[in-house]
Amino acid sequence: MDYLARKYLRGRKIPSSACSGCGLGQVHKKVLMAIDQIGLTTGDVVWGTGIGCSGRQTFNTWNGDNFAGTHGRVYAIATGLRLALPPSKKIILTVGDGDAFGIGLLHLLHAARRNVDMTVIVADNFGFQSTGGQYGLTTPDGSVTDSSPYGMRDPNWVQDGRDILDIVKGAGAGFLARHTSIEGQNAVESIKQAIRFKGFSLVHIIYPCVTNYFSKALGTRDPEVACRWLTERTNPKTEIEGLTIKTGIYPVTDGNRLEFSEQMQQITQAVQREKSNGAN
Amino acid sequence: MKRLFDTGNAAITEGAILAGCKVFAGYPITPATEIAENMSRRLPHENGFYVQAEDELAALHICIGASLGGLKAMTATSGPGYILYADPYGWALGSEIPVVVLNAQRVGPVSGITGAPGQGEFYLSRYPTHGGNFESIVLAPNSVQEAFSLTVEAFYLAERFRMPITILADQIVTDGWESLLVPETEDEIKQMGLRIATRKINQGPEFYPATDEIDVPPVVLGHNTGAACSDWTPTSDGYDTEEVIWQHKHAYRLIYKVRNHQDILPHYEEIALDDNPDVILVAYGSPSRVVKSAVRAAREQGLKVGAIRLITLWPFPDKAFERSVKYLSVELNFDGQLVREVQRAMPKGSEVHFLGRCGELPKVTELVEAARTLINNQPLESIQWQREAW
Amino acid sequence: MANEAENNRRFKVELDEQACKACKYCLAACPRGVFVQADYFNEKGYRPVRVKAPDDCIGCKRCFFLCPDFAIDVEAATGEDANEKTV
Numbered sequence: 001m002d003y004l005a006r007k008y009l010r011g012r013k014i015p016s017s018a019c020s021g022c023g024l025g026q027v028h029k030k031v032l033m034a035i036d037q038i039g040l041t042t043g044d045v046v047w048g049t050g051i052g053c054s055g056r057q058t059f060n061t062w063n064g065d066n067f068a069g070t071h072g073r074v075y076a077i078a079t080g081l082r083l084a085l086p087p088s089k090k091i092i093l094t095v096g097d098g099d100a101f102g103i104g105l106l107h108l109l110h111a112a113r114r115n116v117d118m119t120v121i122v123a124d125n126f127g128f129q130s131t132g133g134q135y136g137l138t139t140p141d142g143s144v145t146d147s148s149p150y151g152m153r154d155p156n157w158v159q160d161g162r163d164i165l166d167i168v169k170g171a172g173a174g175f176l177a178r179h180t181s182i183e184g185q186n187a188v189e190s191i192k193q194a195i196r197f198k199g200f201s202l203v204h205i206i207y208p209c210v211t212n213y214f215s216k217a218l219g220t221r222d223p224e225v226a227c228r229w230l231t232e233r234t235n236p237k238t239e240i241e242g243l244t245i246k247t248g249i250y251p252v253t254d255g256n257r258l259e260f261s262e263q264m265q266q267i268t269q270a271v272q273r274e275k276s277n278g279a280n
Numbered sequence: 281m282k283r284l285f286d287t288g289n290a291a292i293t294e295g296a297i298l299a300g301c302k303v304f305a306g307y308p309i310t311p312a313t314e315i316a317e318n319m320s321r322r323l324p325h326e327n328g329f330y331v332q333a334e335d336e337l338a339a340l341h342i343c344i345g346a347s348l349g350g351l352k353a354m355t356a357t358s359g360p361g362y363i364l365y366a367d368p369y370g371w372a373l374g375s376e377i378p379v380v381v382l383n384a385q386r387v388g389p390v391s392g393i394t395g396a397p398g399q400g401e402f403y404l405s406r407y408p409t410h411g412g413n414f415e416s417i418v419l420a421p422n423s424v425q426e427a428f429s430l431t432v433e434a435f436y437l438a439e440r441f442r443m444p445i446t447i448l449a450d451q452i453v454t455d456g457w458e459s460l461l462v463p464e465t466e467d468e469i470k471q472m473g474l475r476i477a478t479r480k481i482n483q484g485p486e487f488y489p490a491t492d493e494i495d496v497p498p499v500v501l502g503h504n505t506g507a508a509c510s511d512w513t514p515t516s517d518g519y520d521t522e523e524v525i526w527q528h529k530h531a532y533r534l535i536y537k538v539r540n541h542q543d544i545l546p547h548y549e550e551i552a553l554d555d556n557p558d559v560i561l562v563a564y565g566s567p568s569r570v571v572k573s574a575v576r577a578a579r580e581q582g583l584k585v586g587a588i589r590l591i592t593l594w595p596f597p598d599k600a601f602e603r604s605v606k607y608l609s610v611e612l613n614f615d616g617q618l619v620r621e622v623q624r625a626m627p628k629g630s631e632v633h634f635l636g637r638c639g640e641l642p643k644v645t646e647l648v649e650a651a652r653t654l655i656n657n658q659p660l661e662s663i664q665w666q667r668e669a670w
Numbered sequence: 671m672a673n674e675a676e677n678n679r680r681f682k683v684e685l686d687e688q689a690c691k692a693c694k695y696c697l698a699a700c701p702r703g704v705f706v707q708a709d710y711f712n713e714k715g716y717r718p719v720r721v722k723a724p725d726d727c728i729g730c731k732r733c734f735f736l737c738p739d740f741a742i743d744v745e746a747a748t749g750e751d752a753n754e755k756t757v
Binding site: 012042043056 | 303305323324325327328329331333334335337338341342343344345346347348349350351353367368370371375501502503504505506507508509510511512518519520
């Protein structure tokens with residue numbers, strides 16, 4: 001185990017049971033680096049996870065308090081939890097693309113609308129990989145997967161002028177960023193800002209699934225090929241066909257809205273002040 | 281003691297607040313909307329929070345999240361929302377998180393008639409989620425006062441059993457106006473027989489014991505106990521596992537912590553059973569009030585009729601049905617739900633019959649005539665699907 | 671990350687062979703050929719990557735960022751190790 005794992009993780013699930021070549025650990029590590037560089041301890045963070053590769057593999061790895069929610073509902077759970085936890089406690093959620101942008105999108109948008117203080121790390125492996133490799137909400141157009149043998153034509157959330165981060169931004173998210181797991185410190189810097197942000201923040205991180213996605217789409221499980229494919233498509237200088245990934249911090253319009261639990265506290269305090277004034 | 285004249289919905293709100301409820305998350309739905317409204321007004325006075333959720337899935341998940349953080353929480357709905365609770369309900373059952381759920385039943389299926397009473401979720405409340413391998417606890421009030429006291433009790437049981445508790449009310453109980461006594465002192469709380477449990481925090485490392493114990497504190501996040509709770513089958517320290525032995529321990533705990541402690545659950549009410557009546561009417565919730573009147577009316581006419589009024593619906597109180605007699609199940613549906621459980625629980629050689637109403641209460645005279653027919657050993661005349669020998 | 675100043679420093683690169691799943695991200699990423707795949711198996715049945723040429727490490731940490739299994743540590747060498755280089 002490296003210094004991050006020794007400092008923050010439980011030994012029993014490290015290394016994870018993820019496939020050889022799975023990039024999820026790269027995402028996981030970047031989140032830990034951000035936590036470490038901010039100077040947080042295991043007691044400062046409550047870590048929640050969703051369903052799928054990203055949820056199952058990161059659940060109960062954190063050497064503090066952990067929870068795993070039902071599929072897509074972890075944003076609603078975190079909303080309730082936020083009311084109970086002191087504001088200083090960070091809530092960090094590691095979830096998948098299906099969890100955040102599919103089954104849980106409604107709850108995700110409402111958490112953004114309410115500006116609930118949480119950091120959502122969407123670890124995106126281009127579809128439903130823990131169930132064997134079906135296309136999902138971010139699968140590149142035309143991809144052959146187990147459930148799109150003739151090429152996926154279901155409009156995804158990330159191509160043809162659609163960008164899921166636009167939707168989350170429209171719902172009121174105060175901090176958004178997008179990266180790939182094979183990027184370096186620049187991705188860690190974005191995650192640090194997300195965790196520091198008081199309110200709803202989300203970092204979308206694309207990582208390679210070599211077992212299911214790339215083996216079908218590129219015909220190889222070689223992580224090096226997957227890395228090259230992602231690198232070519234990340235911030236390309238010339239036009240290329242198909243999916244491209246623009247990484248970095250995503251501009252938002254209003255990052256200074258009142259946070260949800262603070263808003264709730266204010267209501268409670270105002271009602272009680274009025275009551276005691278009335279009594280005087 | 282505060283004496284109020286108010287609805288069941290108001291009584292439920294007051295009961296929750298007395299029990300220490302700090303978070304209510306809900307989605308408006310008739311006939312439970314008033315609970316949300318009352319909570320939104322009352323909770324800020326009690327350092328609590330009202331959250332209007334985007335749907336019922338979120339409502340119960342928010343409540344469970346709050347409870348996971350150590351705050352007592354509750355949600356309320358009617359049938360169309362109760363079915364959406366299936367997802368979070370299972371999570372709370374499996375992760376053993378205390379939370380209170382109220383269902384003001386209206387007539388269905390689906391949206392049905394919003395302002396008419398129903399009793400269609402008798403079995404749904406036994407199996408409010410998928411997967412099996414658990415027992416449910418469900419309480420059924422039949423008055424405004426009891427809506428108050430059973431809400432307090434539901435919070436108490438949720439803490440001791442560390443699980444979601446359903447209060448299965450109906451539109452007449454929640455919308456009806458009656459007088460209501462609310463205790464104001466510790467003595468008055470005791471005097472009324474109300475029980476309140478404070479939240480305790482499981483310090484680990486064993487969060488999920490392989491026993492039928494109750495009173496094991498639930499997992500609470502945010503205290504750096506190394507707590508782990510998930511939707512997966514847990515090891516005793518909360519790791520997700522695929523080893524069947526842990527599944528067996530998990531199922532054993534979820535089933536037997538309830539089955540082996542039924543003695544602390546509220547009992548059923550026996551009405552005029554001392555002289556071994558010829559017919560026993562069986563009901564819960566608002567029809568039980570008509571049943572009670574019918575017993576009185578029948579007795580006045582010299583008919584030996586008694587009644588059993590269920591307060592705890594699940595686990596089903598089989599003990600209440602030890603008499604070999606003719607039972608008549610009176611319920612607010614035409615398909616017959618309670619009647620099936622009575623049939624299962626009653627001794628061999630007993631008879632059970634069914635009298636259902638749909639969207640409205642039965643009449644006293646109707647019940648008395650049905651009892652008379654049964655006493656006279658005549659077949660209960662089948663009126664289409666409303667009345668039949670079961 | 672790799673600059674002239676760093677090239678003159680020494681780095682300690684460690685690889686936990688039992689944690690390694692032989693994905694070989696590190697092999698592909700390392701610009702100096704520090705790693706090589708072993709000809710034996712670890713407890714999990716993978717042929718792990720091992721550190722072949724630790725002295726060649728320039729501390730760019732590409733392997734560290736890419737290792738998904740928390741198996742690689744790269745640190746600036748201190749004390750004895752660091753002195754060796756300057757001698």
